[in-house]
Amino acid sequence: MKNIVQRQRQFFKDAKTLKVKFRKAQLRKLKATLNKYEGEIIEALKHDFEKPAFETFSTEIMVLDQEIDHILANINNWSSTQRAKSARINFPSKSYIKPQPYGVTLVIGPWNYPVQLTLNPALGAIAAGNTVIIKPSEIAPHTSALLTKIINSNFNPGFLHVVEGDADTTQALLSQPLDYIFFTGSTHVGKIIMKAAAEQLTPLTLELGGKSPTIVDETADLELAAKRIAWGKFINAGQTCVSPDFVYVQNSLHDKFCNLLKEHIRNFFGDNAAQSDDFARIISDKHFHRLANLIDPSNVFYGGSTNPDTRYIEPTVLTNISWDDPIMQEEIFGPILPILRFNELNHIIETLQSKSHPLALYLFSTNKLNQKKVMHRLRFGGGCINDTVAHLGNPKLPFGGMGNSGFGSYHGKASFDTFSHPKSIMKKSNWLDIPLRYPPYEGKLNWLKKLKKFL
CATH class of the missing domain: 3.40.309.10 (Aldehyde Dehydrogenase; Chain A, domain 2)
Incomplete structure (x- = not known):
């Protein structure tokens, strides 16, 4: 697990994922790969729990196709630098917000929609410029094995990699220095994931359930x-x-x-x-x-x-x-x-x-x-x-969800935002430097109070 995470961290440091062109190419490749394996996906879910072919196509494959298309149509806008209004107190300056990927992310998938709910969050992570480790559910073994085959034989493991295994495998992954965790599953397991993430202050999203x-x-x-x-x-x-x-x-x-x-x-x-x-x-x-x-x-x-x-x-x-x-x-x-x-x-x-x-x-x-x-x-x-x-x-x-049904959200832009940190930057001009803020402060407080209503 240490080697897998280190390999992804090095890939991220090489800055390939920071290029939107690279992200788009990988998303197109993933869509083409899923379509290529459509028959095997349908067969795997039939083996795991007799899922009808129509339901597999409509709730697994088609959903991912549409999500990828939506991301590709909007990723240039989502990833662009956004101007923000500068505060008067910082005059003269310019302010902007730059979406920044977290780095090495872990997506832990569930068994009930084992393709769609495992890969859908990964799409947001890729779109935002992260590397992704995927841990599918061992409870759907045929689908887990197929996801491993689909991803690991077609993508650079430093960028996108599937790790199979049980709860011990998940714990081993969680013990590594990850930058973001996304978990879909039960409330009980979600608490375990959150506790492990807290040990390293790793941000996370929990998609759980409840009595709807x-x-x-x-x-x-x-x-x-x-x-x-x-x-x-x-x-x-x-x-x-x-x-x-x-x-x-x-x-x-x-x-x-x-x-x-x-x-x-x-x-x-x-x-x-x-x-x-x-x-x-x-x-x-x-x-x-x-x-x-x-x-x-x-x-x-x-x-x-x-x-x-x-x-x-x-x-x-x-x-x-x-x-x-x-x-x-x-x-x-x-x-x-x-x-x-x-x-x-x-x-x-x-x-x-x-x-x-x-x-x-x-x-x-x-x-x-x-x-x-x-x-x-x-x-x-x-x-x-x-x-x-x-x-x-x-x-x-x-x-x-919210509360016991989870926290954080995804799908479309929400996925991109979940796996991005909004990095705030102010660029200050050098042509004017107001001395009011610098010590010594004697005699300056009254001036600050007078200026407050204009700031």
Whole structure:
């Protein structure tokens, strides 16, 4: 690990990454390389957890393509020196801000979207002029091995390099003198990463998770709400950090909404989702058993079937749920959707205000007052009105959490800014030097007080 970091530090010192032309060339190369390996990427994710080819292309490959295109179209502007207004007290002078890369960065990726969520932050690091060490998740072993092959056989290891391994490998990397760390994963592991970063005062971004609420009020287009919630929940078999974790539905709509959910689940995956090519499996035995234990048969409205041999959990809807139930004590991260009832929106807002800030929140309502009330009073990373998950598809929207769901953001310019330090510079002229600021100070304080209102 020491050699890997030293090699990247030397590459950074050689100043190649400071040239925008070099960064653009590497981003184009990465895009072409990913497109070349498209078939192998689809196959790797199928091996890891039966991810459908359509979902792999749309949520992994296409997202990265669009992100690279967006960066290439804007990187000249983002990386340019920005003029700033000078303070009168420094007259005569000029001031400007120069985006400066941190240096050697570490990106630790998750297993649930193991290509996109691992490489997307790396794109921002490259765009900002850093070198990048990538640590993919060992929980998706086929994809991890493929990322190693794709990157390490096509890029200079001093610039971009993948290191495979388990938690011990991550700890070994974290013990090195890094300049920036970007982690996507669970809150529990995020705390470990942050503690390690604190030992060396290394700046970092944490992209975590949480119980992302969905609210459906009586003014919602119920048919469309059920369809979009079912899609957002069960894509990737619910293993999505911004997946709707649970739904609050207004009491008068509860039964109709649940029946519509059931109808759309069947439309998506057929009467038996186990036979569908469009429904993924759970990533590991550990995660399977955790999820299976959260299903209380007495609360199952739809679904509930499981198969440990194939790590299959049927798309499941639970009703008669309260905050006291085990499934409401942790982020679900699987294809199980609890439904809670409510009568008054203000009561729901008060309840959610008492919980940890989630990574996402979704509101289905055509009432503008309700929309304003929810978006204004509740704190969360990001979200949608009348949709789920789709806000991630806009590279112009920063993506990130707050509190237990993380801190810092990325996507588009936010990625560039995350991996850049805004270096402030003042250039002072030599033709005038006002003696007021220099000692001795006797008799100068009154002059300073008089000048203060003009500064």
